[in-house]
Amino acid sequence: MNQDVILTGMRPTGALHIGHYVGVIKNMVALQKTHPCFFFLADWHALSALYDKTDIVRASRYEYVKGWVAAGVDPKVSPIFKQSDIVETLKLNQFFQCLTPPGWADRSPSWKDFMNNPNADRKLDNLGFFTYPILQAADIAIVGGKLVPVGADQVSHIEIAREIVRKFNRVYKAKLPEPEAYLSEVPKLPGIDGGLKMSSSIGNTISMNETEKSLQKKVNKIKTDDTRGDMANPGNPDNCTVCEYHKVFSPKETCDRVFAACRSASIGCGECKLVLGESMKKELLPIADKFNQITDTMCDEILADGALRARAVTKKVWAEVEAVTKF
Numbered sequence: 001m002n003q004d005v006i007l008t009g010m011r012p013t014g015a016l017h018i019g020h021y022v023g024v025i026k027n028m029v030a031l032q033k034t035h036p037c038f039f040f041l042a043d044w045h046a047l048s049a050l051y052d053k054t055d056i057v058r059a060s061r062y063e064y065v066k067g068w069v070a071a072g073v074d075p076k077v078s079p080i081f082k083q084s085d086i087v088e089t090l091k092l093n094q095f096f097q098c099l100t101p102p103g104w105a106d107r108s109p110s111w112k113d114f115m116n117n118p119n120a121d122r123k124l125d126n127l128g129f130f131t132y133p134i135l136q137a138a139d140i141a142i143v144g145g146k147l148v149p150v151g152a153d154q155v156s157h158i159e160i161a162r163e164i165v166r167k168f169n170r171v172y173k174a175k176l177p178e179p180e181a182y183l184s185e186v187p188k189l190p191g192i193d194g195g196l197k198m199s200s201s202i203g204n205t206i207s208m209n210e211t212e213k214s215l216q217k218k219v220n221k222i223k224t225d226d227t228r229g230d231m232a233n234p235g236n237p238d239n240c241t242v243c244e245y246h247k248v249f250s251p252k253e254t255c256d257r258v259f260a261a262c263r264s265a266s267i268g269c270g271e272c273k274l275v276l277g278e279s280m281k282k283e284l285l286p287i288a289d290k291f292n293q294i295t296d297t298m299c300d301e302i303l304a305d306g307a308l309r310a311r312a313v314t315k316k317v318w319a320e321v322e323a324v325t326k327f
């Protein structure tokens with residue numbers, strides 16, 4: 001077991017879907033076996049987009065805990081907690097705010113995207129969103145976090161966090177671990193419409209607790225190689241969203257067999273989707289089952305226990321901060 005502490009957070013901003021499962025949650029389950037991990041709900045961060053829709057944040061917190069635990073995250077091994085239970089984060093955030101020139105936040109890619117995109121949600125025009133990377137730095141440092149699993153699009157945020165922690169260490173002769181992005185190969189699942197990203201706001205998702213029937217129904221809607229026409233013509237799996245799903249959910253032999261059959265026009269798209277449906281049901285129905293067995297009360301208990309265990313660490317780090325800053 002590597003001793004570098006891993007922290008992963010997700011903003012509870014809406015329904016979970018299998019894009020999260022494939023891209024983030026499966027990775028959390030794997031990391032738990034190799035590193036000490038903390039998993040948290042970035043609900044303060046969610047507020048910068050949803051300050052007027054706190055009901056969504058509240059409902060999504062439950063949904064996320066259910067999804068994580070159903071997929072195999074073990075809260076007895078890695079604390080699962082909510083950001084807003086860790087008061088030390090805000091205390092450290094205040095130091096970090098004072099160490100951060102506005103230019104660093106101004107250069108963050110998500111702020112720049114927002115500023116340059118006239119169609120972006122105008123609600124994000126707030127200082128909570130502007131200072132997002134600084135609070136994120138505090139999230140990481142307050143648990144002594146070193147490795148942060150993120151997608152390529154989030155790497156610059158972790159670099160800002162590292163700059164802030166370095167400055168803190170320089171100014172106060174402190175020794176907080178310098179955070180690093182921890183990149184791992186995670187498959188990206190396109191939307192069922194063939195769009196690059198699965199997203200609730202687009203409505204092209206499959207959720208983590210579909211029934212057997214609703215799952216197959218959604219699989220039947222996944223976009224195929226639309227140049228194929230009908231079964232008499234060979235298809236091209238490289239130009240087919242169903243194929244990308246097969247690669248994620250079906251064993252390699254099944255993929256090889258189905259794709260060859262597609263190219264030789266010996267399987268139709270309907271049958272191909274039935275095969276995919278079977279692979280997906282095998283992996284996802286047991287998860288859906290567990291998901292539906294976890295009650296909101298159980299989530300509250302998991303979060304309360306997680307907060308206790310996380311705070312045992314964050315209080316220690318804060319004590320160090322007080323010692324070095326003589327505050």
Ligand code: TRP
Binds near residue numbers: 139
């Ligand atoms: N930025 C992450 C997201 O968009 C959430 C997050 C907030 C986070 N603070 C973090 C992730 C600290 C890892 C570490 O979902």
Ligand code: SF4
Binds near residue numbers: 242
């Ligand atoms: Fe796509 Fe399968 Fe149809 Fe081929 S047979 S085009 S891989 S859905």
